[in-house]
Amino acid sequence: xxxxxxxxxxxxxxxxxxxxxxxxxxxxxxxxxxxxxxxxxxxxxxxxxxxxxxxxxxxxxxxxxxxxxxxxxxxxxxxxxxxxxxxxxxxxxxxx
Numbered sequence: 001x002x003x004x005x006x007x008x009x010x011x012x013x014x015x016x017x018x019x020x021x022x023x024x025x026x027x028x029x030x031x032x033x034x035x036x037x038x039x040x041x042x043x044x045x046x047x048x049x050x051x052x053x054x055x056x057x058x059x060x061x062x063x064x065x066x067x068x069x070x071x072x073x074x075x076x077x078x079x080x081x082x083x084x085x086x087x088x089x090x091x092x093x094x095x096x
Contacts, residue, residue, distance in 0.1 A: 010071075012042065012043075013069070013070045025043070034056070053071055054067075
């Protein structure tokens, strides 16, 4: 299982903070004005747009400036395109 270094899945504290406020996922989705499936995905660790993060933070009663406390900053490793997929491009055939 090599999913712990995936670029699209990262731990965040949305579920923890939502539950501390005794909110359901549906309540958070309504308050943040996002789809319920968005809350499901975010809580599972999927990445989302900055605007979605802002909406969720505000719905949780937090400031946008607190985003790094809820959503971990992207590491340099995660910024590398196609990390771990070397040699799978198939654009050049050997033996030119």
